[in-house]
Structure formats: structure tokens, C-alpha cells
Amino acid sequence: MIASFRAENLKSRKRWANWILIGILLAWILLLTYLTLFLVVTLSPKSIQGPVPASLLKRRLFPENFVPTVLGAAGTIGAAIMLIFGALSTASEFGWLTVQTILIQKPTRAAVLLGKFLALAGATLLIGILVFGAAALASFAAVTLDGSSSSWPAWEVMLKGFGALLLQLTIWAAFGAFLGIAFRSTAAAIGGGLTYLFVGEALLGGLLRNTPIVRDVLRFLPGINGDAINAAFPVTIRDSAGQTQLVNAGRGVITLVVYLVVFTVLSLLIFQRRDVGGS
Amino acid sequence: MVLAQTLAVETHGLSKRYSTGVLAVNNLDLRVRAGEVYGFLGPNGAGKTTTLRLLSGLLHPTSGTAVVAGAAPGSPASLARLGAMVETPAFYPYLSGRDNLRVVARYASVPRSRIEPVLKLVDLTDRARHKFKTYSTGMKQRLGVAAALLKAPDLLILDEPTSGLDPQGTIEMRALIKELKQGGRTVLLSSHLLNEVELTCDRVGVIAKGQLVAEGTVDELRARSGGSALLIRATPLDQARRLVESMVKPEQVRLDGDALLLSVDPSQAASINRRLVSDGVDVSELRVSEQSLEAVFLELTETPQK
Numbered sequence: 001m002i003a004s005f006r007a008e009n010l011k012s013r014k015r016w017a018n019w020i021l022i023g024i025l026l027a028w029i030l031l032l033t034y035l036t037l038f039l040v041v042t043l044s045p046k047s048i049q050g051p052v053p054a055s056l057l058k059r060r061l062f063p064e065n066f067v068p069t070v071l072g073a074a075g076t077i078g079a080a081i082m083l084i085f086g087a088l089s090t091a092s093e094f095g096w097l098t099v100q101t102i103l104i105q106k107p108t109r110a111a112v113l114l115g116k117f118l119a120l121a122g123a124t125l126l127i128g129i130l131v132f133g134a135a136a137l138a139s140f141a142a143v144t145l146d147g148s149s150s151s152w153p154a155w156e157v158m159l160k161g162f163g164a165l166l167l168q169l170t171i172w173a174a175f176g177a178f179l180g181i182a183f184r185s186t187a188a189a190i191g192g193g194l195t196y197l198f199v200g201e202a203l204l205g206g207l208l209r210n211t212p213i214v215r216d217v218l219r220f221l222p223g224i225n226g227d228a229i230n231a232a233f234p235v236t237i238r239d240s241a242g243q244t245q246l247v248n249a250g251r252g253v254i255t256l257v258v259y260l261v262v263f264t265v266l267s268l269l270i271f272q273r274r275d276v277g278g279s
Numbered sequence: 280m281v282l283a284q285t286l287a288v289e290t291h292g293l294s295k296r297y298s299t300g301v302l303a304v305n306n307l308d309l310r311v312r313a314g315e316v317y318g319f320l321g322p323n324g325a326g327k328t329t330t331l332r333l334l335s336g337l338l339h340p341t342s343g344t345a346v347v348a349g350a351a352p353g354s355p356a357s358l359a360r361l362g363a364m365v366e367t368p369a370f371y372p373y374l375s376g377r378d379n380l381r382v383v384a385r386y387a388s389v390p391r392s393r394i395e396p397v398l399k400l401v402d403l404t405d406r407a408r409h410k411f412k413t414y415s416t417g418m419k420q421r422l423g424v425a426a427a428l429l430k431a432p433d434l435l436i437l438d439e440p441t442s443g444l445d446p447q448g449t450i451e452m453r454a455l456i457k458e459l460k461q462g463g464r465t466v467l468l469s470s471h472l473l474n475e476v477e478l479t480c481d482r483v484g485v486i487a488k489g490q491l492v493a494e495g496t497v498d499e500l501r502a503r504s505g506g507s508a509l510l511i512r513a514t515p516l517d518q519a520r521r522l523v524e525s526m527v528k529p530e531q532v533r534l535d536g537d538a539l540l541l542s543v544d545p546s547q548a549a550s551i552n553r554r555l556v557s558d559g560v561d562v563s564e565l566r567v568s569e570q571s572l573e574a575v576f577l578e579l580t581e582t583p584q585k
Contacts (some may be wrong), residue, residue, distance in 0.1 A: 007385035014374055097369035101426065104335045104363045105386035106355050112386075275297075276337040277328075277366065 004107050004115020005122075008089075012123055017088060022127055025074070025081045026134050033073040034061055034138035042146070056237050061142040062150035064236050067161035070135035071230040074165060078131070079172040079197055079223065082124065086176025087189035089120055090267075094184035100276050113271045117177065117264060124173050128166040161233055168226045171256050172197075174263040175222070181267045197223070209246075219246045222259050228252035286346070287313045287434045287465035288334060293343035294489075295329050303329040305489035306343070311467050313433075316460050318476030319469040321486035322580055327469040328366050330486070331438050334467075335363045348434045359387075362432035364440065368423025372412035376403055376422050379411055383426045397425040401455065417448035424455065434465045441475060453479050473576055487580040500575045509541040509548055511555075512564035519560045523551060540568065 012018055038061055040047060045054035060069055093099040102112055143150045152158070179189035201223035208214040218224045224246055232249035247255070288311035295304040304326045311317040321327050332338040334345060336353015350356035370379040380394045398404045401421040406414070414422065420440060427435055440456065441449045456479050460466055470476050476483050477497050485493040485500070493500055513519035520539055524532050531542045541551070545567045555562050 003386055003388045007382045010378070010382055010385060011371060011374070014378060015371075016373065096371065097367060098371060099369075100332075100335075100337050100365060101369045101383065102386055103337060103353075104358060104361065104365070105383060106358050106388055106430075107386060108355060109353075273339075275332075275339060277332050 001107070001111040001115045001118065003105075004102075004112045005118045006115075007102075008116050008119030009122065012089065012119055015088075018085065018123070021081050021085055022130065025078060025127065026130060028077045029070070029073045029131060029135055030138050033069070034135070034142060037061060038142050038145075052237060058142075058146065059148075059150070059237055060235055061139060062146075062148065063136075063139045063143055063152040064150045066136060066139045067153055067157055068230065068233040068235045069139070070132060071161060071165055071168075071233060073135065074131050074169070075226070075230065076197070076202060076223075078165075078169055079226075080194060082127070082169045082172035083176035083179075083193040083197060084190050085123070085127075086120060086173035086178075087180040087186060087193060088176075089116060090177045090180030091184065091186040091189045092180075094180075095186050097277070103276060109272050110268060113181075113268055117174070117267070120173050120177060121170060124169050125166065128162065128169055132162055132165065157233070164229045164233070167253065167256050167260075168222075168229070171222050171226070171259050171263075174260055174267075178263040178267045181270050215246060220255065222256060225252035225255040229256070285313055287311045288317075288345070288347050288467060290334075290345040291343055293330070293333060293345055294341045295326075295333055295338060296341045303489055304333065304340075307486075307489065307491055309484060309491060310494075311465060312482070313465050314460075314463045315481040316456065316466040316468060316479055318480030318483040319467060319486065320471070320473070320476050320483050320576065321469075322471055325471075325486045325580070326489035327471075327486055328438055329489075331363070331365050331436055331467070331469055335361070335365055335436060337365065348432075359430065360433045361436065362427035362430050362434070363436040363438075364420075364423040364427045365436065365438045368419045368426070370411045370419075370422060370426075373410065375408050375410055376414065376418075376425075377407040379422065380407075380426060380429060384429055387430050389429050393429050393431070397428045400428065400458075401425045402451075416443040417445065420444060420448070420452065424452075428459070432464070434467065435459060436467045438469045439471070440468065441470070441472065449475075485576065485579045492579045493575075500579075508568050509543055509545055509551070510535070510564065510566050510568035511539045511541065511551070511562065512537065513539070513555060514561045514563065518558070519555055519562075522555055522558055522560065526551060526554060538564070 038058070041054040041058045059065060093102065103109060107115070176189065176193055179193050180186070183189045183192065201221055205218050205221065205224060209218065228245040228247045229249045229252040231245045288309060290307055290309045293304055293307040293309070294302070296302045307330060309330070319327050319330070329338065333340055334347050334352050336358065345352050347357045348360035371382065374382065377394060377398065380398070381391065384391060384394060395404070398407050401424050403418060403421050403425060406418060411422070420443070424437065424440065427437070437456070441452045444452060453475065456466060456468065468476070468480060482494065482496055483500060484491055511519060511523070516537065516539070520532060523539060523541060527541060527543050533540045548565060552562055552565050
């Protein structure tokens with residue numbers, strides 16, 4: 001497994017597509033979340049329509065709200081990026097037929113896949129650190145430029161927040177990797193995953209959230225459970241009425257961990273049994 | 280390290296039926312001796328690649344057993360002594376040739392110091408820093424061989440290694456295969472090119488419709504098919520064919536370009552010549568011809584004769 005992990009790290013590090021995905025995620029958080037909101041509330045505060053005045057809304061970008069802001073900003077886009085990241089790491093091997101090159105080296109199939117998942121977890125940790133670090137810098141810059149004062153959350157909260165971010169990013173990466181193995185096609189894995197994420201969870205989950213039967217199903221979906229975890233880190237200002245969470249944060253964590261195990265085990269089972277090549 | 284046992288590959292009743300229902304390999308009993316270059320010969324679709332995939336552990340057999348390099352196919356013990364290039368050389372297009380070998384070396388737990396010697400062996404050192412996607416077919420094939428050699432394997436499986444190569448590349452690859460045999464290494468080479476196995480292999484196994492239909496040295500296979508034949512060039516050829524078919528069994532007569540090839544005892548040459556000439560056929564050439572491997576191959580794989 002260590003051999004596979006080392007090989008995966010080399011491949012992952014040298015693949016430009018991975019760095020582009022990370023760049024998109026960081027750009028989204030820094031430019032669209034922090035910079036855009038900061039410029040709007042600073043340069044054109046009258047354009048803000050709503051119950052919360054611009055001066056107060058700005059505080060969402062300050063260190064006191066750092067954890068809920070980064071969790072919110074990295075939510076859906078982070079899920080999409082990690083899903084693509086995971087799908088690329090597995091499905092590409094089938095597209096390029098490199099899976100057969102790998103499998104005729106020394107490690108067993110289980111060792112190959114677990115090494116791949118371990119490398120994916122390592123990459124997710126790096127992405128989590130970059131996202132958290134970039135958001136912290138942006139938060140610091142926002143409060144410094146504004147000349148206001150704001151205190152950072154306690155270390156314990158920061159640590160829990162980082163754990164929450166990491167868990168969600170990992171789940172979506174594992175989901176993407178599982179789809180890549182199941183479909184053996186990059187396009188099908190990414191297309192299917194994003195369709196589920198944006199149409200299944202985000203759109204239908206939002207529209208039919210109050211339908212009793214749908215609500216019971218939604219309680220088991222990874223995105224809904226991720227939202228429940230994020231809600232455990234409230235912002236100091238109330239800029240919207242807020243959505244009632246379908247599950248509590250504790251159950252959310254358990255559900256996501258179960259998903260991680262399920263995606264890993266299913267991927268292993270498929271990868272172990274399936275023939276490579278031929279028709 | 281040379282394989283201790285006498286057989287590098289041994290299969291018993293090996294079969295593979297795909298989910299589509301196609302029986303690609305049917306009850307195959309194959310024995311490749313340690314230290315030989317074994318040619319696995321067969322027409323396209325005969326089951327060569329499927330067999331090699333089974334031996335590499337990429338496919339699970341429907342039935343039967345196999346021992347490859349002393350262990351079950353696909354097991355770490357077998358893979359540690361096996362180097363293989365099955366079908367297409369598959370590498371990461373965004374990585375250079377050298378980095379691709381680094382990836383393979385890491386998977387195989389082979390020291391990095393092995394990379395440069397194998398690059399040199401396949402003559403790719405100068406292009407090793409370029410991305411795989413920029414490689415020509417010949418360079419891809421050579422990188423595939425380099426990757427297969429990284430582990431310094433006892434058994435080397437090469438699937439159609441000259442496929443897609445130009446004549447110069449083909450000659451170089453054949454020379455390389457002969458070189459790879461040095462040191463007692465076993466090479467299992469699949470091909471549908473008859474002259475290729477004739478030039479490079481110690482023994483040949485002929486597969487057709489998933490079954491091994493013949494096995495032996497090239498000379499043994501020739502002998503099995505009659506060994507030698509009579510070649511007759513005559514005008515008009517149709518009349519000559521009718522006449523010789525009346526003298527020998529029709530299935531012993533075959534059209535080979537603008538000549539007739541007769542699988543008969545060469546001592547019949549004089550009587551056949553007399554008959555043709557007396558019936559007004561001009562015989563421009565009549566000689567004993569060594570049965571080509573191609574003829575043997577066609578006969579064994581039951582390809583319809585023209």
C-alpha cells in the first residue's frame with residue numbers, strides 16, 4: 001500500500017488538472033466570497049437590500065465569523081471540485097488503460113486501491129489546509145483594511161471547523177473516486193456526480209425539503225448532513241432567517257463517516273472482482 | 280534470478296468466457312519452459328491477448344488453473360518475477376517517459392537506479408524527458424518494454440511487440456527480444472506475424488478459437504504439415520490444376536500466388552511433370568519447396584483456402 005501511495009503522490013503532484021482544480025476552489029473563496037462581498041459593502045453599501053445593514057454584513061468576512069464563512073463558501077463548490085478530483089484520480093486510469101500497467105506491478109489490487117485512497121486523503125488534507133489558510137488570510141486582510149477590530153474564534157472551534165471542512169471534502173472526493181471505479185469513465189463519473197450534487201441534492205432537496213417523504217430521504221444524503229454540521233458554527237450576525245436543519249451535527253458526522261466507509265468498501269469490492277480489459 | 284522450475288508458465292484447462300457469452304479461451308493447456316522464447320501465434324481474435332491477460336492476473340478465469348513464474352497469476356509472488364506489456368503500452372500522457380517509469384518503479388518497489396539502464400537498453404534516453412503523449416508508436420512500444428524490464432523479471436510477456444512499428448523499428452525490436460533472452464530469461468511473445476516468431480522464437484504454440492492447436496519448434500510444425508511440397512509454375516494454370524487434382528487428392532493441391540503447391544512426396548515430381556507436358560501444359564518451374572510457416576499456420580487455424 002505504501003508503494004502505491006508513493007506512486008499516486010507522484011502522479012497527483014505532476015498532474016496540472018489537479019492544480020487547476022485547487023486554483024479554482026481558492027479563487028472562488030478569495031475572489032467571489034471575500035473580495036466581492038468586501039468591495040460591495042465597502043464601495044457601494046447602499047446597494048445592499050435586506051434586513052442587515054452593510055456595515056454589519058461586512059462582519060461576516062471578519063475573523064469572528066471565519067469558520068462559518070469558510071464552511072459556507074467551500075460548501076457546494078468544494079463538493080463539486082473534490083468530486084471531480086476524486087473521479088479524475090480513478091476514472092482516468094481506465095480511460096488511459098494505465099490500470100493494467102499498475103496491476104501488473106507488485107501490489108495486490110486492494111493495496112493499489114487503498115494506496116490511491118490514502119493519497120487522495122493526503123491531497124484532501126492539503127486542499128483543506130490551503131482553503132483554511134487562504135480564508136484566514138482573507139479574513140485578516142478584510143478586518144485590517146476596514147480598520148475594525150475582531151477576535152479569532154477559539155482554537156477548539158477552529159480545530160472543529162477544520163475537521164468539519166476536511167470531513168466534507170473527503171466524502172465528496174471518495175464519492176467521485178467511487179463513481180470513477182463504478183463507471184470506468186471520467187465523463188460519466190463527473191457528469192453523474194455533478195448531476196446528483198446540483199440537481200439531486202441542491203435543487204430537488206431545496207424544492208421538496210418540506211415534503212414529508214422527501215424529507216425522510218434527505219436526512220440520509222451527504223449534502224444535507226454536511227449542512228447540518230456547518231450549522232453548528234453559527235455566524236455572529238443573522239443575515240437571513242436561516243434554514244431549519246433536518247438532522248443535528250452529531251448525526252451529520254456519523255452519517256458522513258458511514259458514507260466514507262461505504263464508498264471505500266464498495267470501491268474495493270468492485271475493483272477486486274472486475275476484469276481489466278477484454279470484452 | 281532464473282526460474283528454478285522447468286516451466287515458467289503452466290496452464291491446465293484454462294478457459295475464459297466473457298459476460299457477453301464469447302468463449303475467448305477454451306480449455307487451454309499451455310507449457311512454456313524456463314529460459315526459452317516462446318511464440319504464441321494465432322490470427323486476430325484467436326484468444327492470444329485474453330490468455331496473456333489471464334496469465335498477468337488482469338482477468339479472472341472462468342475455469343482452469345495457471346501457474347505463472349511459480350505462483351498464481353496476479354499474486355504478488357508471481358507479479359514480482361513477471362514483466363509484461365499486454366496489448367497497448369499504457370502510460371500517463373501528461374508525464375514524461377522517465378516520470379512514467381518512476382511511477383511504475385514506485386508501484387513495483389524497484390530502486391530508481393533501474394530507470395536509466397532500461398531507458399538506455401530500449402534507446403529512449405534522449406527522449407525520456409519528453410511527455411508520453413508526444414511519443415511515436417515505436418517509442419511507446421519501447422517504453423512499454425522498458426517498463427516491463429524494470430523489475431529485471433524472470434518471465435517477460437510481450438503482446439504483439441512489433442505492432443504498429445515501421446520496418447526499422449521492427450528489426451530493432453526483434454534484436455532487442457533476442458537480447459532480452461540473455462541470462463536465461465523466459466520470453467512469452469504473442470504475434471500474428473509468422474516471420475516474427477520464425478525469426479525470434481525457440482518454440483511456437485498456435486492458438487485458434489481459444490484452443491492450442493499445435494505446439495513445437497518451427498521445424499516440427501513444418502514437418503507435421505508434410506514438411507516439404509512441390510511447387511509447380513505452369514501455363515495454363517487452371518488446366519494444370521485439374522490435371523494434378525486428378526493425380527493426387529484435391530485437398531493436397533493449393534494455389535500459392537501464380538503457382539500450385541502440392542503437399543505430396545517430392546519423388547512424384549517426374550510423373551507429374553510427364554503428365555502435364557503430355558497434356559499440352561507448359562511447365563516453367565517444378566521444384567521442391569519447403570513448407571512455409573504460413574502454410575502450416577493456415578492449415579492449423581483452418582483458414583479457408585483460395
